[in-house]
Amino acid sequence: MFAYLQLLFLVDWLLIAVACFGAWRWGARQERHAAALVLAIFVGFILASLIRDKEFIRGVYLTLDGLLALGLLLLSLRYATRWLGVTVLLQGVQFSLHAYYLVAARRYDNFYILVNNLVSLGVLICLLTGVALAWRARRRAAK
Structure with a gap:
């Protein structure tokens, strides 16, 4: 079970790294801001996991x-983009779950x-979708 959790943790970091790198490299301003926010919150979750009091940590996760x-x-x-709207809805589900x-x-x-991981994956997919749309718009503008 511990090896499974380590693998899941590694996959989380890999997905976040790919999404954030893609946002910084090919994304527009809104993708960069969203990537910085997602990365900061993920680091916050990592730091919160070091807290020993399991009841207190639940409040930190909610926050x-x-x-x-x-x-x-x-x-x-x-920025009023669709992919950001979907991420807000997904985070509403996540907040409600907590x-x-x-x-x-x-x-x-x-x-x-399951729900926690699927919502987190959905947010990263939305961010990558925003990166792809920004990259495509930049390519069309260059032609």
């Missing part, structure tokens, strides 16, 4: 997801892990 949702909402209002588990005092189970 970090709320900050990511708020940051993506502000970016979405500023809030439900915190308020209901439920332990994190397989459903939580």
